[in-house]
Structure formats: structure tokens, C-alpha cells
Amino acid sequence: MGQLDGRVAIVTGSGRGIGKATALTYGKEGAKVVVASRTPATTEAVARQIRDAGGTAIAVACDVGHKDQIRAMVDKAVEEFGRVDILVNNAQGFGTEANPQKSTVFVAVQDTDDAELEYTFRTGALATLWAMQAVYPHMKKQGGGKIINFASAAGMTGDPGNTSYNVTKEAIRVMTRTAAREWGPDGIQINTVNPFLRTDAWESWEKARPDDVKKYADSVPMKRLGDPMKDGGPLMVFLASDANSYMTGHDFNLDGGWEIHA
């Protein structure tokens, strides 16, 4: 018996990193998983890994910066599996549409570029809103669902040089709280995760600002950076499962205590 037996879960940005770890863990726990991100080769590989382990999964190519692609991803989930129980809004774009990046390009507030802010916001906050709107009628009809959004400590602390990302991630946190209040009567629970886990995005951030990132990592009270599978998987399952029956509108800092270190 898995903790998510029979549930249908959509995980955006699940070709790599935290999204991939979430998709694999959900598959192991019995969920039918929609593995979605831009690169078909990685989504196919993750979906295959779930199926090879005895689970159920399909791959969907979806650039979350485009509303029509998000709608098509949700339609595909419903067409294939008949319902949507879990939505994980994990994908986040950086840079610009013409020149996407793996993580933040650090620039001061006064040098923040409109195109970069627009793309970061569109692939983060707007994409999260669009996916929530697309699953809402299904979850309402089913009598409930779980939505997990991704924000960041960067927004909460006002990380210097990170304006576009900070704006986007704080918008996601407040959107989560607003929807939690509006959709609570429908049985839909929505929470936010603020992670501190070693992934490609972390490594490219480390390359861009080695001293700052070392300082952040060294100040984690648990004295290690989290691992997406080992540390992320269990929290993601808990938030999506029946064990989480009464928590909504909250932030979960998956960060070894970093948020309280100062």
C-alpha cells in the first residue's frame, strides 16, 4: 500500500531536481504521475523510470510560461487518468524567453531588466496561478485536492541582486494564502515549500556567487545541504497525502533550519 495509491499527480519541472525527486517518490507511493517540463527527453526518462519500477506515469512536454500549454497539460492528465488530485507547481524559469538561464543572473535593483522580470514572473507566479486555475474545477468537483507551490527563502529575506526572483516567489506565497482561504470550503489545501536542496539550479547559483552561496550553506544549522530525494521526497508525500488533512496556507521551510539561523 502506497500513501498516494490511486491519486493523480501533476508535477511541473519534473525532468530534473526537486520536481524529478517528487515525481519519482509519488510514483513509488502509488500515484499516477504526469511528468511535465520543457525537455521531452528528460520527462520521458523520468516517466519511464517510474513505470520500470512498477508505477504509472506519462510524460508531457510543457513550457509553463505559456497558458495554453498549461491548460493542455491539465487536459491531458484528465483525459488519461480521469481526475487530478495533486498539483505541484515546481517549475521556475530564469533569464528571458529569448535567453533562458538555469538560475538567477544577479543584478542590482536599479539595473533590473523588464524582460527578465516579466519572464521570471510569468514562468513562476503566473504559471502557478494558471495551473491552479486549470485544476480548480476538477478538484472542486471531486470534493478536494492538494496543491503544493514552490517559493524561496530568497524572497523572504530580500536576497540582494535577486529582484525578479524575489518578487515572483513572494507573489507565489501570497497567492497560496489567498487561494487557501477561498478554496478551503471546497476541500482544497494549498501550501508552499521553501527548499534549500542541492540541484542544478543550486549549482549554477553557486558558480555565479561562490562566496555568498558558501556562506549560506555554512550557516545551515544542520550543517549539510538537503538532498531532493532523501530530504524532499518525504515532505512532498506528506503534503499530498491524507496525513495532511488540516494544514493549508502555510510555508514549509525545507532548509535544515537556515531560516532561523540568524
Ligand SMILES: NC(=O)c1ccc[n+]([C@@H]2O[C@H](COP(=O)([O-])OP(=O)(O)OC[C@H]3O[C@@H](n4cnc5c(N)ncnc54)[C@H](OP(=O)(O)O)[C@@H]3O)[C@@H](O)[C@H]2O)c1
Ligand atoms: N534548489 C534549491 O535549493 C531551491 C531554493 C529555493 C527555491 N527553489 C525552487 O524550487 C523549485 C525547483 O528548483 P530546482 O532547484 O529543482 O531546479 P532545477 O534543478 O533547475 O530544475 C528545474 C526544473 O524545471 C524545469 N523548467 C524550467 N523552466 C521551465 C519552464 N519554463 N517550463 C517547464 N519546466 C521548466 C526544468 O526542466 P526543463 O529545462 O527541461 O524545462 C527542470 O526540470 C523552483 O521553483 C525553485 O525556484 C529551489
